Amino acid sequence: MDTLTPQELRDSFVNCSRADAADLPLPPGMHEVDWARREYLGWRDPRLPQRGYVVVPTPSGPVGIVLRASEASMRSHAPTICGWCQDVHVRRDVYFWSARRAGEAGRKGDTVGALVCASFECTENVRRTPPPQFVGFDAERVIEDQISGLGERVRRFAQAVVGVSRS
Ligand SMILES: [Zn+2]
Known part of the structure; x- marks a missing residue:
């Protein structure tokens, strides 16, 4: 996937109105995003602490x-593992994020949820070299597996949000 323009980014949103998509704050530094090395891009809304946004590159x-x-x-700081990056080495806040499903299902109130890093640090987490006691000698292989695992889990989440009803 190549770079996205702000308009393409707004157009990619599947579970909000056109007006909401036009109004949402763009991610900082989006023009620098290397989508080939990004399983997803996530950012928080500076005006609304409970609001987050992710853009997931998929084959379609x-x-x-x-x-x-x-x-x-958000109130609980109990240690929890992010369901996407599954990082166990750095303790960060993990929130339960829910997304309204696209289309008819979403209008009926259907949501999909996941425990995910509060500030969407997953793509950094999976690229960090793990402490040696966890991996023996093949750290590169471990990082590759972490990256592909994250990609798969995020794409699965995106598919669950899109569902089959997307026209
Ligand atoms: Zn994470």
């Missing part, structure tokens, strides 16, 4: 998703 194009963090998960 980018899928943008509006997410909402549960208040309980």
